[in-house]
Amino acid sequence: xxxxxxxxxxxxxxxxxxxxxxxxxxxxxxxxxxxxxxxxxxxxxxxxxxxxxxxxxxxxxxxxxxxxxxxxxxxxxxxxxxxxxxxxxxxxxxxxxxxxxxxxxxxxxxxxxxxxxxxxxxxxxxxxxxxxxxxxxxxxxxxxxxxxxxxxxxxxxxxxxxxxxxxxxxxxxxxxxxxxxxxxxxxxxxxxxxxxxxxxxxxxxxxxxxxxxxxxxxxxxxxxxxxxxxxxxxxxxxxxxxxxxxxxxxxxxxxxxxxxxxxxxxxxxxxxxxxxxxxxxxxxxxxxxxxxxxxxxxxxxxxxxxxxxxxxxxxxxxxxxxxxxxxxxxxxxxxxxxxxxxxxxxxxxxxxxxxxxxxxxxxxxxxxxxxxxxxxxxxxxxxxxxxxxxxxxxxxxxxxxxxxxxxxxxxxxxxxxxxxxxxxxxxxxxxxxxxxxxxxxxxxxxxxxxxxxxxxxxxxxxxxxxxxxxxxxxxxxxxxxxxxxxxxxxxxxxxxxxxxxx
Amino acid sequence: xxxxxxxxxxxxxxxxxxxxxxxxxxxxxxxxxxxxxxxxxxxxxxxxxxxxxxxxxxxxxxxxxxxxxxxxxxxxxxxxxxxxxxxxxxxxxxxxxxxxxxxxxxxxxxxxxxxxx
Numbered sequence: 001x002x003x004x005x006x007x008x009x010x011x012x013x014x015x016x017x018x019x020x021x022x023x024x025x026x027x028x029x030x031x032x033x034x035x036x037x038x039x040x041x042x043x044x045x046x047x048x049x050x051x052x053x054x055x056x057x058x059x060x061x062x063x064x065x066x067x068x069x070x071x072x073x074x075x076x077x078x079x080x081x082x083x084x085x086x087x088x089x090x091x092x093x094x095x096x097x098x099x100x101x102x103x104x105x106x107x108x109x110x111x112x113x114x115x116x117x118x119x120x121x122x123x124x125x126x127x128x129x130x131x132x133x134x135x136x137x138x139x140x141x142x143x144x145x146x147x148x149x150x151x152x153x154x155x156x157x158x159x160x161x162x163x164x165x166x167x168x169x170x171x172x173x174x175x176x177x178x179x180x181x182x183x184x185x186x187x188x189x190x191x192x193x194x195x196x197x198x199x200x201x202x203x204x205x206x207x208x209x210x211x212x213x214x215x216x217x218x219x220x221x222x223x224x225x226x227x228x229x230x231x232x233x234x235x236x237x238x239x240x241x242x243x244x245x246x247x248x249x250x251x252x253x254x255x256x257x258x259x260x261x262x263x264x265x266x267x268x269x270x271x272x273x274x275x276x277x278x279x280x281x282x283x284x285x286x287x288x289x290x291x292x293x294x295x296x297x298x299x300x301x302x303x304x305x306x307x308x309x310x311x312x313x314x315x316x317x318x319x320x321x322x323x324x325x326x327x328x329x330x331x332x333x334x335x336x337x338x339x340x341x342x343x344x345x346x347x348x349x350x351x352x353x354x355x356x357x358x359x360x361x362x363x364x365x366x367x368x369x370x371x372x373x374x375x376x377x378x379x380x381x382x383x384x385x386x387x388x389x390x391x392x393x394x395x396x397x398x399x400x401x402x403x404x405x406x407x408x409x410x411x412x413x414x415x416x417x418x419x420x421x422x423x424x425x426x427x428x429x430x431x432x433x434x435x436x437x438x439x440x441x442x443x444x445x446x447x448x449x450x451x452x453x454x455x456x457x458x459x460x461x462x463x464x465x466x467x468x469x470x471x472x473x474x475x476x477x478x479x480x481x482x483x484x485x486x487x488x489x490x491x492x493x494x495x496x497x498x499x500x501x502x
Numbered sequence: 503x504x505x506x507x508x509x510x511x512x513x514x515x516x517x518x519x520x521x522x523x524x525x526x527x528x529x530x531x532x533x534x535x536x537x538x539x540x541x542x543x544x545x546x547x548x549x550x551x552x553x554x555x556x557x558x559x560x561x562x563x564x565x566x567x568x569x570x571x572x573x574x575x576x577x578x579x580x581x582x583x584x585x586x587x588x589x590x591x592x593x594x595x596x597x598x599x600x601x602x603x604x605x606x607x608x609x610x611x612x613x614x615x616x617x618x619x
Contacts, residue, residue: 131578138585145592149599157600159615161527164596168534168589169522175541175582182575183548232615 005048006060006075006126009083012041013119020112030111031098031456037115038091045080045087052080057488057498059128067500068192072128076495078327078485082125082255085331088467089247089338090118092460096342097240099456100349102444105151105238113150117143117244124252128499130178130264131188133256137174137220141167144249147241148233159233166229170219177212181264184209191499193264194492210265214274217260221253223312224281227305231289234304235297235354239345242297246304247338251330254311258326262489267318275316280410283309287417295354296344296429299421300337303380306414307333310395313407317398324486325394328478332379332387332471339376339464346457347429349446353437356425360434369458370430375465377426379472381419387471390479507547514540527597527607534593538586542579549575 016037023029052058057076061067075083094114101110120139127133144167149160182188184205185196200206215226222230230250234242261267267275286306293299307329314326344354346369351359363370375386382388392411399408446454471478488494514536521533552571559566601607604614 131581135581135585138589142589142592145596149596152599152603154603155615157596157603158612160596161600161609161612162615164593165522165530165534168593169537171589172534172537172541175538176544178578179541179545179548182545182578186572188574236615 003060006058006073008044009122013115017112017115027103027106034094034111038094042087042091045084049080049084059498068189071132072499073126074128076488079125083122085334086121092464093240093244095456095460099453100345101238101240108150113143113146128190129188130190148237155236159236162229163233166219170216174216180209190263191496194496197264213260217253217257221250221308222305223278231301234301239341243338243341246341247334263492276407279309279313279316280406283410283414287414290421294356296356300340314395317402319398320486320490321394322398323489324482325391327485328391328482335464335467336376336380342461343373352440352443356428359429360432363430377422379468381422385472387468390475511540511543525609531593542582545575545579
């Protein structure tokens with residue numbers, strides 16, 4: 001067991017980004033280095049996960065400062081799982097961008113920025129210090145701004161203005177919350193804060209502070225009244241960028257919410273009601289938003305919002321079963337959403353159109369590809385035994401035992417609407433006889449691409465579909481993992497002891 | 503001193519939010535800058551202000567003998583200032599570029615990506 005293992009995922013991503021900057025203009029080198037580096041990163045992430053699974057949480061203190069004073073990096077089971085999922089999604093998107101993003105965009109430093117984004121994600125999952133979490137969030141948003149605007153099309157810039165404003169606002173609210181927290185306790189270490197916040201006498205201020213964190217992370221995870229930046233921006237960049245955003249960026253907000261509200265703040269009945277109301281409204285508004293859209297990527301954007309609701313629901317109920325369900329959903333959602341956005345990218349490359357009314361004939365022209373695309377689509381709906389089904393069982397079960405019938409209604413409603421949306425999508429894009437689309441000139445159509453590029457685009461979709469199928473058919477293993485994570489989150493003493501070396 | 507800082511912070515937050523609610527892109531950026539500065543001052547204030555007492559332990563002692571100013575908030579503010587500086591410079595470039603491409607600085611007219619299509 002090596003304590004340094006915790007920061008290896010960070011070091012690998014940072015070195016990759018730096019090496020990629022040295023080959024700035026050599027696009028073919030960048031593609032190779034990025035894919036090979038992502039495979040290496042996946043190996044390290046799996047190594048970290050196995051090590052944490054066998055030996056328990058790993059911690060490392062930066063600069064060897066005594067625990068509550070220095071910056072701590074902690075890999076408990078939750079963090080290690082998230083790092084592994086980041087590595088899986090990162091490898092898939094790295095290969096997909098190598099195949100699909102046009103060279104003119106890659107020349108503006110796409111790959112270095114992409115790996116800095118993954119660095120930020122890994123850092124946010126592994127850090128045990130609340131201010132350090134803020135810094136990682138800033139790295140995530142500033143790299144995501146660049147990825148969003150590379151290319152500088154009109155729609156991209158308009159989307160970026162909205163995305164940018166609300167995300168900076170979220171950061172400022174988060175910073176304000178940290179300031180208040182520091183004023184109350186004089187500490188920034190999350191494990192140390194757990195005990196100190198509980199000892200603060202001014203409970204009202206603690207509650208207000210908790211709400212500040214809720215709003216800050218709520219904007220980032222796109223929950224009900226705060227999600228409007230997401231459907232305005234996620235459909236504008238290249239599909240590879242949408243894939244990594246849709247798969248991971250909102251999930252960092254959810255991760256931070258879960259961490260903060262299980263470790264630092266106690267969820268009192270008021271906060272519980274707020275979370276459950278937010279969850280129901282998110283499920284409702286995301287689902288209703290998805291059903292009226294015609295742009296295939298906008299449909300998926302609204303589904304991202306809708307399915308955040310399941311995780312917030314699990315957090316709101318605050319029982320071990322519910323948290324296990326939310327974590328399972330998180331694991332399932334990252335793989336499926338990344339896959340769906342990549343799938344929309346392939347459809348766009350074939351037809352040069354995003355409008356589901358104009359698309360069609362897909363099943364007749366590409367039967368094998370259609371069957372492949374059916375896997376993520378129907379995993380998302382949660383047709384048993386595919387992956388989306390199992391976490392909903394836990395969530396609904398937890399809803400019965402805590403008597404949150406509203407929430408059960410919301411979950412069932414959102415699942416039902418998701419089914420309708422997916423069936424509509426399947427009917428329009430795959431089964432319908434589409435109109436003959438005019439050929440766009442100078443467009444890199446899928447059929448004109450080289451075999452290597454086709455493989456680079458299709459291989460990650462196959463890879464993530466296999467992961468999805470594993471989550472569905474090996475649900476027992478994932479459920480055991482989720483239950484262990486839920487146990488560690490609810491009983492935070494182990495985390496605190498691991499950090500403070502008691 | 504605390505009360506003065508508190509009033510300044512309140513004013514910065516209020517004017518920042520007011521500016522964000524305006525429709526002009528430039529005012530949006532000014533609003534973000536004001537809010538960021540308000541947050542930085544808030545950290546400074548909440549770290550307890552002690553004037554003229556650097557956190558240095560005298561040579562003949564092992565502990566602090568009297569009240570000292572906490573160095574950590576200042577380190578935090580420094581980090582936050584650097585980060586917000588980077589973000590703001592990006593924001594200004596983005597807004598300039600957006601203004602050039604969309605040919606408006608009215609946020610209400612930037613609704614092409616929200617349209618139902």
